[in-house]
Amino acid sequence: MADRSSASTPVDDAALEALIARARDGDLTAFNSLIVRFQDPVYSLALRMLASPQAAEDATQEAFIRAWRRIDTFRGGRFQSWLFTIVANLSRDELRRRGRRPQTSLDAARDDPDRASLDPVDDGPSPESVAEQGDLRALLEDALAQLPDDWREIVVLSDVQDLAYDEISTITGLPLGTVKSRLSRARGRLRDIISSTAEPNVVPDRLGERR
Amino acid sequence: MFGWLRRKRSNDPGETGWAPDPAPTPAERRDELLSAYLDDDLPAAERADLEARLETDASLRDALAGMRTVRDTLATLEVVRAPRSFAIAAPPSPEARRGFRPVDIAARFGAMAAAVAFVAVLAGDLSDGGPTIEQSDISTTLSADAGPDAGVDDAAFAQTAQPGAGATGDLEASQPAPAADPESAPGDTLDEYGADAPAPDATPEAPLLDGDPPGQAAAVGTAERSATEGPAAAVADDGAPDSGQSNASGGDGGNGAAAPPPLPPNTGGAVDPTDDASPDVALDEDGATSEDPETSALQLPQPAPEGPDTARVDSDADPGTLAAESALGTQSGESVTTAADADAANALADDGREVSNLAIGLGAAAALLAAVSGLLWWRRREGTVGPV
Known part of the structure; x- marks a missing residue:
């Protein structure tokens, strides 16, 4: 099972660690850089768990705010996994509040014109x-x-x-x-x-x- | 690729409190094997066994192919671009990021304490206002400089003091005219005030000899109590006979010839006529006060058992005391001056107390405002964390 997220270079990892360290010191600009870096996977996870673009936006925003307030509890490891933990918990809370299966399919997200450009395409397919x-x-x-x-x-x-x-x-x-x-x-x-x-x-x- | 083999295979569900999923059906058990095979998570023996079955079982091969397609296709879904930026707007303070801290608890308790103190000071200030005014008015009455500021109570007290003043003639120029009511008997005046006044404590420092006229008893007794108030009362002792006669004279113009009217029970309670045990006798056997100023000096400056405020309250309680103080105090310029000084000191003390209360109130209000402002500021900072 290949770990696609581990394909980052050591330089990227060092820059990421520096951003995290600055954010832990209260540097919001650094934390916003982390948000820009991870907001797409975080939003994607929320969207696929909640099957609702609006609910996914809310969960993602709340996840980043919560992460900023509790960044001093980040004990290292993969920062993305830590963010996933937060947004997954929020998404589960939302699903529990609904008390039912998602009513909205992922068609809304699929209809997003920006999404097509993100979908990976195999090299040289017919x-x-x-x-x-x-x-x-x-x-x-x-x-x-x-x-x-x-x-x-x-x-x-x-x-x-x-x-x-x-x-x-x-x-x-x-x-x-x-x-x-x-x-x-x-x-x-x-x-x-x-x-x-x-x-x-x-x-x-x-x-x-x-x- | 072989990372799956290194993954831990423990994690007992019972240890984490999670209930395991229901027992798998045969199809689910087959899918578990296929899923682990796809992820390279099968032990070698199971893997070899499964591969052997795949060679002969077409349905098993179809199931594996379908699961592999699902897994590989899901891997191509990748991420969905966020519809907007989720950057955070304003930089909250470090304390806002760290959540609720003890200093916040202290600030909230401080705010509550300041609020309670503020209310308490306000309540105390309001309750102190009435008695302070009455005391001030009484002081004005007792002083020879009593002016038009004297209120109704002042006039009533002045009525009691007037007979004595008439006897000496010294008060006629200084006391307000309306206070001189010849129709008003001292006994009536005493009854008027004594009805509501608590009976003063009979102190051993204020005895009377047997056979003393009640009027003298009242005069001397009140003079004795006045002695506890300070120098003014000490000087007033010299005029005790006049005071006694004036109380006894009633409304006959103050010549001292009339028989003394009976005193109200509370006034008699102030001085025990049968108590002759004390050596500090202020009167002679015939009812006259001692002419020896040294005796008076020795008798009167008794240590004050209570503070000036308490003594003033006693004066309020016993109009006879006020009568004696007024009548005696106005016979001497020194006593007038001393009484005025005492009143001024009391007034200053009252003013100082009011100023102190006001300062405490203002300080508490400032602390309350500061605490509330800090709390609002903290909440505002908390609220600024949000999307751009």
């Missing part, structure tokens, strides 16, 4: 492959919204944010075995959803390529 990939992503976004909240959080942290098991365990406060169990069930549920809803010319071909 136009058909790009279309299939886009369709499959759209199916998966919808399938994510159908998952139970606790399953969705785990699979997003693992497969979208590419966090390791122990990081997910730390963020969610769940035992490692529970994290693995829920991840496998979420993946299996997503597969079943896609297989039952996708057009034959999209998913079967893609799945067939993997065989």
